[in-house]
Amino acid sequence: MSHNVENRADEARVPLLEIDKVTLRFGGVVALDNVNFTLYRGEILGLIGPNGAGKTTCFNAITGVYKPTAGEVRFDGQTVTGRRPFEINNLGIARTFQNIRLFPEMTALENVIVGCDARHKTSVAGTLFRLPRIKPKPHELPVVDATNGMVRSWQSLRLACAKAFGISRHTLEERAGEAKAMELLRFVGIADRANEQARNLPYGYQRRLEIARALATEPKLLCLDEPAAGFNPAEKEELNQLIRRIRDNGYSVLLIEHDMRLVMGVTDRIVVLEFGKKIAEGSPAEVRENPKVIAAYLGVQEDAA
Amino acid sequence: MLLEIKDLVVRYGRIDALHGISIEVNEGEIVALIGANGAGKTTTMRAISGIRPAAQGSIQFAGEDITKLRADLRVRRGICQSPEGRGVFPGMTVLENLDMGAYTRKDKSGVAADLDRVFGLFPRLAERRKQVAGTMSGGEQQMVAVGRALMARPKLLLLDEPSMGLAPMVIQQIFDIIVEINRQGTTVLLVEQNAQQALSRAHRAYVLETGLITKTGTGQELLHDPSIKDAYLGVA
Amino acid sequence: GVAGCQDSGSDNNAGGASGECAGQIAIMGAITGSNSGLFLPSVQSAKMAIEQFNTKENCKVEPVEFDTTGSPTQAPQVAEQIVGKPAILAVIGGGFSGETKATMNKFAAGNVAMVSPSATAIELSEAGNSAFHRVVGHDGVQGAAAAGYLKDTLQAKKVFIVDDSSTYGAGISGELKKGLGALVAGEDKVQEKQSNFAATVSKVKSAGADVVAYAGYTNEATPFIKQLRSAGVTAKFVGFDGLYDANFAKGGAKDAEGAIVTCPCLPATKAGGTFSADFKSKYGADPGAYGAEGYDAAMILLEGIKAGNTDRAKLSEWVDKYDKAGVSKHLKFDEKGDIDRSKVVVWAYEVKGGKFEPLTDIKLS
Amino acid sequence: MNWDELIGGIGQHTVEGLSKGAIFALVALGYTLVYGVLKLINFAHSEVFMIGTVAVIGAWHFMGVTETPSIGMAIVFLLVGAVVAAGASGGVAVLVERVAYRRLRRMNAPPLIFLITAIGVSLTLMEFMALWGAAWMTGKSTDIPLRMNIQDFPRMLEDTTIFTIGGVVFKTHTLLLIGAALLMMFILDVFINKTRYGRGVRAVAQNADTAALMGVNQDRVIMLIFLLGGIMAGVAALLWNVRYGYTKFDVGFVLGLKAFTAAVLGGIGNLRGALLGGLLLGVVEVYASVLFQSRWEDVAAFVVLVVVLMFRPTGLLGESLGRARA
Amino acid sequence: MSGNHTAAAQAAKRQRGSIGDRWRRLPRWQRVLGALAGIVFLYYLPFLGIPGLVYLRTDLADQGSAWSAVLFNCAVYVIIALGLNVVVGLAGLLDLGYVGFFALGAYSVALFGSTNSPVVKALQVKLGLPQDWAVAWALCIPIAIVLAMISGVILGWPTLRLRGDYLAIVTLGFGEIIRICARNLDGVTSGAQGISEVPGPSGPPAAGNLFGIIDTKPWYWLALTVVLFVVFLVRRLENSRPGRAWLAIREDEDAAAVMGVYPFKFKLWAFAIGAALGGVAGFLYGSKAGFVEPSQFDVNLSILFVAMVVVGGSGNMAGVALGAVLLTYLPERFREFSDYRVLVFGMAMVAVMVLRPQGLIPSKRRARELHDRAEEAKVNVA
Numbered sequence A: 001m002s003h004n005v006e007n008r009a010d011e012a013r014v015p016l017l018e019i020d021k022v023t024l025r026f027g028g029v030v031a032l033d034n035v036n037f038t039l040y041r042g043e044i045l046g047l048i049g050p051n052g053a054g055k056t057t058c059f060n061a062i063t064g065v066y067k068p069t070a071g072e073v074r075f076d077g078q079t080v081t082g083r084r085p086f087e088i089n090n091l092g093i094a095r096t097f098q099n100i101r102l103f104p105e106m107t108a109l110e111n112v113i114v115g116c117d118a119r120h121k122t123s124v125a126g127t128l129f130r131l132p133r134i135k136p137k138p139h140e141l142p143v144v145d146a147t148n149g150m151v152r153s154w155q156s157l158r159l160a161c162a163k164a165f166g167i168s169r170h171t172l173e174e175r176a177g178e179a180k181a182m183e184l185l186r187f188v189g190i191a192d193r194a195n196e197q198a199r200n201l202p203y204g205y206q207r208r209l210e211i212a213r214a215l216a217t218e219p220k221l222l223c224l225d226e227p228a229a230g231f232n233p234a235e236k237e238e239l240n241q242l243i244r245r246i247r248d249n250g251y252s253v254l255l256i257e258h259d260m261r262l263v264m265g266v267t268d269r270i271v272v273l274e275f276g277k278k279i280a281e282g283s284p285a286e287v288r289e290n291p292k293v294i295a296a297y298l299g300v301q302e303d304a305a
Numbered sequence B: 001m002l003l004e005i006k007d008l009v010v011r012y013g014r015i016d017a018l019h020g021i022s023i024e025v026n027e028g029e030i031v032a033l034i035g036a037n038g039a040g041k042t043t044t045m046r047a048i049s050g051i052r053p054a055a056q057g058s059i060q061f062a063g064e065d066i067t068k069l070r071a072d073l074r075v076r077r078g079i080c081q082s083p084e085g086r087g088v089f090p091g092m093t094v095l096e097n098l099d100m101g102a103y104t105r106k107d108k109s110g111v112a113a114d115l116d117r118v119f120g121l122f123p124r125l126a127e128r129r130k131q132v133a134g135t136m137s138g139g140e141q142q143m144v145a146v147g148r149a150l151m152a153r154p155k156l157l158l159l160d161e162p163s164m165g166l167a168p169m170v171i172q173q174i175f176d177i178i179v180e181i182n183r184q185g186t187t188v189l190l191v192e193q194n195a196q197q198a199l200s201r202a203h204r205a206y207v208l209e210t211g212l213i214t215k216t217g218t219g220q221e222l223l224h225d226p227s228i229k230d231a232y233l234g235v236a
Numbered sequence C: 001g002v003a004g005c006q007d008s009g010s011d012n013n014a015g016g017a018s019g020e021c022a023g024q025i026a027i028m029g030a031i032t033g034s035n036s037g038l039f040l041p042s043v044q045s046a047k048m049a050i051e052q053f054n055t056k057e058n059c060k061v062e063p064v065e066f067d068t069t070g071s072p073t074q075a076p077q078v079a080e081q082i083v084g085k086p087a088i089l090a091v092i093g094g095g096f097s098g099e100t101k102a103t104m105n106k107f108a109a110g111n112v113a114m115v116s117p118s119a120t121a122i123e124l125s126e127a128g129n130s131a132f133h134r135v136v137g138h139d140g141v142q143g144a145a146a147a148g149y150l151k152d153t154l155q156a157k158k159v160f161i162v163d164d165s166s167t168y169g170a171g172i173s174g175e176l177k178k179g180l181g182a183l184v185a186g187e188d189k190v191q192e193k194q195s196n197f198a199a200t201v202s203k204v205k206s207a208g209a210d211v212v213a214y215a216g217y218t219n220e221a222t223p224f225i226k227q228l229r230s231a232g233v234t235a236k237f238v239g240f241d242g243l244y245d246a247n248f249a250k251g252g253a254k255d256a257e258g259a260i261v262t263c264p265c266l267p268a269t270k271a272g273g274t275f276s277a278d279f280k281s282k283y284g285a286d287p288g289a290y291g292a293e294g295y296d297a298a299m300i301l302l303e304g305i306k307a308g309n310t311d312r313a314k315l316s317e318w319v320d321k322y323d324k325a326g327v328s329k330h331l332k333f334d335e336k337g338d339i340d341r342s343k344v345v346v347w348a349y350e351v352k353g354g355k356f357e358p359l360t361d362i363k364l365s
Numbered sequence D: 001m002n003w004d005e006l007i008g009g010i011g012q013h014t015v016e017g018l019s020k021g022a023i024f025a026l027v028a029l030g031y032t033l034v035y036g037v038l039k040l041i042n043f044a045h046s047e048v049f050m051i052g053t054v055a056v057i058g059a060w061h062f063m064g065v066t067e068t069p070s071i072g073m074a075i076v077f078l079l080v081g082a083v084v085a086a087g088a089s090g091g092v093a094v095l096v097e098r099v100a101y102r103r104l105r106r107m108n109a110p111p112l113i114f115l116i117t118a119i120g121v122s123l124t125l126m127e128f129m130a131l132w133g134a135a136w137m138t139g140k141s142t143d144i145p146l147r148m149n150i151q152d153f154p155r156m157l158e159d160t161t162i163f164t165i166g167g168v169v170f171k172t173h174t175l176l177l178i179g180a181a182l183l184m185m186f187i188l189d190v191f192i193n194k195t196r197y198g199r200g201v202r203a204v205a206q207n208a209d210t211a212a213l214m215g216v217n218q219d220r221v222i223m224l225i226f227l228l229g230g231i232m233a234g235v236a237a238l239l240w241n242v243r244y245g246y247t248k249f250d251v252g253f254v255l256g257l258k259a260f261t262a263a264v265l266g267g268i269g270n271l272r273g274a275l276l277g278g279l280l281l282g283v284v285e286v287y288a289s290v291l292f293q294s295r296w297e298d299v300a301a302f303v304v305l306v307v308v309l310m311f312r313p314t315g316l317l318g319e320s321l322g323r324a325r326a
Numbered sequence E: 001m002s003g004n005h006t007a008a009a010q011a012a013k014r015q016r017g018s019i020g021d022r023w024r025r026l027p028r029w030q031r032v033l034g035a036l037a038g039i040v041f042l043y044y045l046p047f048l049g050i051p052g053l054v055y056l057r058t059d060l061a062d063q064g065s066a067w068s069a070v071l072f073n074c075a076v077y078v079i080i081a082l083g084l085n086v087v088v089g090l091a092g093l094l095d096l097g098y099v100g101f102f103a104l105g106a107y108s109v110a111l112f113g114s115t116n117s118p119v120v121k122a123l124q125v126k127l128g129l130p131q132d133w134a135v136a137w138a139l140c141i142p143i144a145i146v147l148a149m150i151s152g153v154i155l156g157w158p159t160l161r162l163r164g165d166y167l168a169i170v171t172l173g174f175g176e177i178i179r180i181c182a183r184n185l186d187g188v189t190s191g192a193q194g195i196s197e198v199p200g201p202s203g204p205p206a207a208g209n210l211f212g213i214i215d216t217k218p219w220y221w222l223a224l225t226v227v228l229f230v231v232f233l234v235r236r237l238e239n240s241r242p243g244r245a246w247l248a249i250r251e252d253e254d255a256a257a258v259m260g261v262y263p264f265k266f267k268l269w270a271f272a273i274g275a276a277l278g279g280v281a282g283f284l285y286g287s288k289a290g291f292v293e294p295s296q297f298d299v300n301l302s303i304l305f306v307a308m309v310v311v312g313g314s315g316n317m318a319g320v321a322l323g324a325v326l327l328t329y330l331p332e333r334f335r336e337f338s339d340y341r342v343l344v345f346g347m348a349m350v351a352v353m354v355l356r357p358q359g360l361i362p363s364k365r366r367a368r369e370l371h372d373r374a375e376e377a378k379v380n381v382a
């Protein structure tokens, strides 16, 4: 992974995502009511609350699926509100979905390459006419290694062409994208089924594939919407590890999750919503003890006890 | 015996998702089916309710062979499923969704009573009865799905991960409801990732691993089985 | 034929050794399609002419029918087919103006003479096309004649003109307008395949017209007249040769009763020779629109072939120079391919009892 | 542009437009029903309508309808016509589903495949009617060129003025057309929205698998919607004959396009939308042909469609089926 | 349903591999040689006289159509199908108004290239040019492409936000609007009368032209060359960033947008490329026909175009090309059925779709898609 963060503590108080008095109404339903919170760089922030509290809506407001009725979302100093989803992605926010939304007919690898494409530049015209040409770096040149004479001379010809005219950006990006996608699949641990169609993967693999695809867009912030739904405890533990690794690679994470063991175990701070309003915010320990949160959400914890 | 599955094989294309499993569910029981992602739990449920054909093996329900029976006719025999991923009717209101659960029922007064019961269980649904189900939150949709299955008053209720996406408090509630309706006479076959909860409520349970039943026993037995503990309950 | 196995190249001579009275004549037009009722009489007459001629003169001329369904869209392809067949020496057709216009150039380039029994649009002969000839008068004559008839005989005060935007319809409505001048109370342009004329009907009503003139073909005219009548419009309905079609007279049920239709074509009984009787005995009915003209078109070509003009170029020349009386009129083409204006006939017909009754010859000098 | 004419006769033009749109609306209902459930543009629906129009004429022919019958007889003829047309159209619609769509449905084929199949069915039906069907149904010989208008039958109802409000004349045909469209729409709406069967239909439309899990028989529901769509088309066919007095093997084609446009305009899948879209389209077309020339009416119709969709991307009333959310 | 049976059969089939698979497994040089041989054969086709294959010719019967003219038509429709395939097959946008672009292409060469066109006449008067002046044929090519692309963008701009079938009907309307305007704007297009004297590469139609009327072989070769060039270009789009973006949009537009794909931009590109190819095809068609007239461009043709793409196998170039060729060629070859042609055509369309819904030569992906969907849909039948 390319991001490299030496000292998280220094960065910890730099705000990355600011939700500023965001309100979102659907007709009579107030899904978000004047919500404020901040996510700091390098942090894993949990977003919890009862069903229908407005968590997913909050994600939708951040990623441009819905436009807030009032208030503003800022990311990295820039206003996000009003931008379209792909622009927001370009700013550096990626997400996964509560109901998995992969490209079901594409292979796992292709799904991730689509993510990589977000950072690529070849346009349609560039693809058609293979322009612009770029002087390749040595490792990007075609290799000549076959023993068969005819094949060999063919390859030499290609090498000569590449040296003389350069290689199209299209080709370079294609190669880079594929390599990076493969690496990401390995990172989330599903490289063994890279060439299988997304739809045929088991649920858990699909969830991880969604994460890989989101990471491929090189976000600064990764938003995960109930990534552990449908996982058994052992799998949740793996996910816990994965999220930590993601953070250690320099991403910030915003996590919606109903599994308290996971949330309490992995997040740095937690924001609690109820009926669209923020009712609490603080470290996991603080939130766990907060009577309002217990009343509204946690109830009497059986397994946490 | 209410439900008897023998050597069931189900395929997706060339891939066998189930390699010949046998499951029995007795009248009045809660039976849990647990297993890792992709083990074939959902596939089993779909085969029982008839939206996935059985390639081999047989399914008997209340003494009748239903292996080749159409899905909607199985509902009429008394099997109702709350599907994985909720499957609400997105354009219908909450109320209409619940009514759909009672599609095959003729007893109007009974339906009305059951509707009140569901609204009692999930007050959020009562508040939002006129909201279009597709715009409900994930957890709210899950409530709709479970509520709808309850509306059918089936002999055999199939629940595929009913707790998915629900807040901790509501999960407690769901399991209480399961026990409660079981007590009222409904047989339940339950698929759950929340193995702890499921096993502690179930009379019996099966463990499914990559398309095969690898263990079976009472809920309590499995709950304390060390290998199960490792694989499915997580180290507390 | 086996000849086709080789490339259908540009040699025009494969049609049979010159001198022998044989060859193929194409008949191109709406053999099927909604308006085929307008063209079929010509086809039948032409085929009859060829048959008679073959027995009488011991020739082996063969008619080959090519169907355009009357659509200018399909016609160019059909024309290519014809031009690509060396055995075909000339064409009878096209039946309608639109398809004729769409194909003229191809025939000219292939040096295939066209003798149309019925394509009447003025512009066809104005285009300076060498292939095109017609044995009827053009719409300039018909339009003027119709205008005269409206003014003088029908004493029209307010004429509402509707056309179907086709080459033919737009052309003749323009001529009529010219002829009527201030008598035009309003106009509307409809389109082919239209079935609902509510708006046109209400325009006619509010214009208070006493005559409605429709320039177009049967297919749209019948629903139009029905809707006019059922909306209570009693104005006289006048159409042109595009409605001189049995399907209009009888299809309009009672609604078409009393409608006037003009046509630069003869009533069957007025045709020369034994044509009319022959037709009746062969097909069991009077020849309809342009029957006599179809016969004439065929005869011009047949006589040319008999005279030894068995290639396209020679037959073309023959047609250009032709000068002889036919069953419909005296046939001689000017350099544009038109019949001499003085020889042209225009008749008015009235629908009576589901049939056309000839009224008078209305051509003005 | 002829504003005076338009403004001057606005009431009358509106009534004309409504009666023109009534037929669009009835046919549009068939598109919308099938689309709503199967996400399929049933292009063959226009031919279902066409066959209805021929069937009416056939029925009248065999009943030996006389020229301008008495009002009592006319009503009998109309009712019989309605039954025959509804039967023929409904039957053909169901047949089409059986023969052409069912196998594809079982394979869960994507909509585009259905579309092409539908076009094939449409061509087949049209040609069949042109070659033999129409002749057979109306007792004619196949020798006459059947690609022409079939119109030699008596006018069933005189179009007389029934009443006049503020200078706007309401005539028999107008009232019959608009009334019938509203009535059929009302019945259908109640059926779909208020009855148990209707709920089954909507359930299949939104989630076929889950519907089966609730005990809905999908095949029967689909047959039902084709049948209902066909019946609506049959009624439209009868009205068409009363109003326009002719038919032809391809009357369905243009009308079908218009009706489909109407369905989309109102929000496809939405029954009330189909009615609204149909009526609106009729009115727009009449206004446009008064304002410009009749030959511009289609352009006006499509321009209105584009403008409406730009502001309301799912039609005037929206689709009745909400999409699942993120 | 005998899942057992089919699964086994399917597995066996995959083992052997389809012709396409075997082709792909060949060494590269063999594939290059094979392709070259194929291309040479295509250029040779107008002379086709090989025993056995001769029966492919359409000019054997009396009313048969000129063979090279049919070949030319096939080539033009292949261009159309390739263009529409970008829109429908790759980007998944149902365009029922494709004939509009075809018409624009044809009208560009007619309006600017023909001395008969009102536009040229007006220009002559305005600029004081001689009576026989018109825009050169070669210059009309860029005009056609640019006009078509612009109109593609104009059509796409307001409407590409629409989903699926809404787009279908709007594009259908667009096609109709183009046709009706061409017919009604008498002063610009000479309306229903059409425009004659449309030029070809060697000038307006006349007897001695190389690109003439009787010998249409050069026309075919020209069109074939364009086809090959188009194939070369479009192939580059398939497995590339735009190709993936289109596929992603097709599958889940919202998710694609959140992943950084700008759906609107890519859809617009698909439209523009499709439009340009439609324009080129129309251009060729118009110049060969020598006469352009509005009713040549009605809705039926749009529908036929879509049928070509789907019947052949949407998403796969070989498939759509085959679809285009068959749908153009068969009706010509079987002219002797005259009256029953359309009937047979319609029934064949239904039969092909019902029996082989993935198309004749489906793209691998589409075939798999359908297979999966079919699997999913399998339900026990009592």
Ligand SMILES: Nc1ncnc2c1ncn2[C@@H]1O[C@H](COP(=O)(O)OP(=O)(O)OP(=O)(O)O)[C@@H](O)[C@H]1O
Binding pocket: A026, A027, A029, A030, A031, A049, A050, A051, A052, A053, A054, A055, A056, A057, A058, A098, B135, B136, B137, B138, B139, B140, B165
């Ligand atoms: N489009 C909409 N129209 C109407 N109401 C909506 C819409 N979208 C969301 N809502 C309502 O807004 C509230 C918040 O929904 P949201 O999906 O954000 O909840 P959530 O916190 O993610 O819940 P869960 O944990 O169940 O996923 C819910 O009550 C929901 O019904």
Ligand SMILES: Nc1ncnc2c1ncn2[C@@H]1O[C@H](COP(=O)(O)OP(=O)(O)OP(=O)(O)O)[C@@H](O)[C@H]1O
Binding pocket: A199, A200, A201, A202, A203, A204, A230, B012, B013, B015, B017, B035, B036, B037, B038, B039, B040, B041, B042, B043, B044, B084, E376
């Ligand atoms: N539509 C499909 N096509 C192909 N393979 C499928 C399909 N659906 C499921 N499978 C495969 O079948 C196997 C069993 O899947 P199933 O959904 O029954 O698992 P599960 O036990 O319910 O898992 P989860 O806990 O993730 O829901 C998996 O390997 C999965 O990849």
Ligand SMILES: CC(C)C[C@H](N)C(=O)O
Binding pocket: C038, C039, C095, C096, C097, C098, C118, C119, C120, C121, C168, C241, C242, C243, C289, C290
């Ligand atoms: C057969 C005729 C009615 C044809 C008509 N005169 C035309 O020019 O199109």
Ligand SMILES: [Mg+2]
Binding pocket: A055, A056, A057, A098, B137, B138, B139
């Ligand atoms: Mg949520």
Ligand SMILES: [Mg+2]
Binding pocket: A203, B041, B042, B043, B084
């Ligand atoms: Mg599952």
